[in-house]
Amino acid sequence: MNPDKVKELLFSAGYPKWRCEQTEKAVYSGGFSSFSQIKVLPSEIRELLDSKLAVLSFEPVKVFSSQKGDSHKAALKLKDKRIIETALLYRDLRRWSVCLSTQAGCPVRCSFCYSGKEGLKRNLSWEEIADQALFWKSYLKDNNLGEIQSVVYMGMGEPFLNYENTAASIKVINDKLGIGKRHISISTCGHIPGIRRFAKDFPQINLAISLHSARNEERDKLVPMNVRYPLEQLSKAVRDYIDSAKRKVFIEYIMIAGLNDKSSDAGKLAEWIKNTHENKYFTVNLIAYNETGKSYKASPVEKMQNFQKLLLIRGIEATIRKSLGSEIKGACGQLALEK
């Protein structure tokens, strides 16, 4: 929902400001798919709003749920008929993490990722991004499943290539949906101008870097943006970010068998971190590769554990991320632009 459009419509029909605030509050509390369901509003306002505006800027087409019910993926049809995806993943104690998409498709075309397979179709508006969180809030409420604990920008698209809309959506998610800044994370594949801007604009929001390799020759293939912003430049940008934001950075590392999971790769990663800043500013999240139609294979668990151990020995916090959503193709790198 775009609150400005609600205001414009209600003001032009002569309604007072508090009616706009009442509408906004009701919508962002979740659980409404149309204005007609908001019974605290007089029927003439409900009809007026429904005749001109929609609660969500897209039409939810289908929700896919894992057998255990700990991950869900939604296909959402945009106004231009494109279908994007967003995911909801269980954390603990009835609390969930929402994974948002910022672009329809992705221009970066990382080799392990399904989202970039067809390139970029278009940027999503801030409303389309924020509404994904609103959609999941309502979904959780309608199904009595709990609440959103965190929001991660790790779905389709590179958030910093759609900076303005990403930034505007963060504000809505924080101000209107009430998700605390420290519970919001942005993941970038290393867009340096975006990192620098983000450090100034959102020092309290978490930053994650999708690194996946600490060797330029390999990262050029895995994350093609590395050709433009190689590891040395990325290291400097991350160092400056830490110096200004005084925040920890999360390093995302998808582990692909035989490609980036060797002991020497762990050593390289530790070296990149050491050259960037003190170890205490980093947490490495090791993620098993999820099937995306490539010839890649996920690293075996023992390899991942060994990699983790090598980082821990060097004093770097490292976790093996529990993989959720692969069963419904809603895990890391699997969200796609559907026809």
Ligand code: SF4
């Ligand atoms: S990993 Fe992220 S940046 Fe790379 S293609 Fe997928 S969505 Fe785009």
